[in-house]
Amino acid sequence: MARRNPRFLRDLLLALLVWGVAASVAGSFLWLVGDMLWHGAGQLSWNFLTAATENAGRSGGIGSILVSTLLILAVAMVVATPLGLATAVLLSEFVSPGNRFAQLVGxxxxxxxxxxxxxxxxxxxAFFSVFLxxxxxILAGGLTLACMALPIFIRTAEAGLRAVPDDWRRGAAALGLSRSAALSHILxxxxxxxxxxxxxxxxxxxxxxxxxxIFTSGYVDRMPSSLADSGRALAVHIYDLSMNVAGGxxxxxxxxxxxVVLLIVINNIALWLAQNLLQKRIAQS
Structure with missing residues (x-):
């Protein structure tokens, strides 16, 4: 009789729908990775990762492009992380949600x-490359990417800070902690x-x-000697090989x-650092 219960059937259909969506997302990811492995794994080698690009990218490696990508990413994160964290702290801890300034910034x-x-x-x-x-x-490209990353970084960090229970803030105030101390040691x-x-x-x-x-860091595929040099990122290189270079x-x-592998590695490093920081804070408290 339980199996004929309409509520049981609805729960079963909902469970099947959720698992079906999850399986389709995982399947799409595996299909993309499998397609890249099938067509590109044979090209991978230490020489491919370190050698210079030759013949418009048809041969050689991606050493200079990999270095340019990491430098652009480093500039973007060095600029976006402190600015984004400071803005998120301002919006979540020092400005009320109903404040007009907070609403305008949001x-x-x-x-x-x-x-x-x-x-x-x-x-x-227009601003970084021409006006400044x-x-x-690489510096212009990194600063542009910092501007792109800031909105999602600020909103996610703000939501995380707002999710901390207000009782923790009241408890810190009751213990005589300053707002800066409560922020750095608790929140x-x-x-x-x-x-x-x-x-x-x-x-x-x-x-x-x-x-x-394309408009800021440029197309140049040589090894950069400084942040003032032009540099081609991995994504730009992929676009150029697939759209403009026959046989690439x-x-x-x-x-x-x-x-994809670099994204996974960097994300795991960020997660590992965050977990270690949290454990050290807990051990010190």
Whole structure:
């Protein structure tokens, strides 16, 4: 009789729907990774990761492109992380949700999060490359990506800080802790998982970007000697090989595989650092 219960049937259908959606997402990811492995794994080698690009990318490796990508990402994260964290702390701890300034900043962040990347690229070219005189450079590309990563980083970090129970704040005030001490010793460690998620989302947004970097960091595939040099990112290299270079598909697949692996490695490093920070804070308290 239980199996004929309408509630049981609804629960069963809901469970099947949820598992079906999860399986389709996992299957899509596995299909993409499998396709990249099938077409690009044969190109992977230590020489491919370290050698210079030759013949417009048809041969050689991605050593200079990998270095340029890491430098662009480093610039973006060094700029976006402190600015984003400070803004999230301001919005969650020092400004009430109903404040007009907070509402204006929140609306601005939501709008910026939905702006197409090519618009950020045009802004970066006009402001960083032309107005500030940075030209096509790794620094201009990194600063543009920082602008792109900030909205999602701030919103995620703000949500994590707001999720910390208010009783913790009242308890810290009752113990005589200053707001800065409560923030550094209680609130930020408690929000570490959300901060790690914000960092990973920012890294993912920055590393996978193409349109914004075409207008700011440029196409040059040589090894950069400084942040003022132009540099080609992995995503731009994949686009160029697949769209503009005949016979570059194999290296495009291999480069895409490197990009996916690099994203996974960096995200796991960020998560590991966040967990270690949380454990150290707990051990010290």
């Amino acid at each position: 609306l601005s962040l939501d709008v910026l999060a939905g702006v197409p990347s090519i618009v950020f690229g045009l802004f970066g070219m 005189g940075l030209g096509f450079s 930020l460690p408690a929000a570490t998982p959300a901060l790690a998620a914000a960092l990973m989302l920012g890294i993912g947004r920055a590393m996978a970007e193409t349109a914004a970097l 598909d194999a290296n495009a697949y291999a480069t895409a595989l490197v990009l």
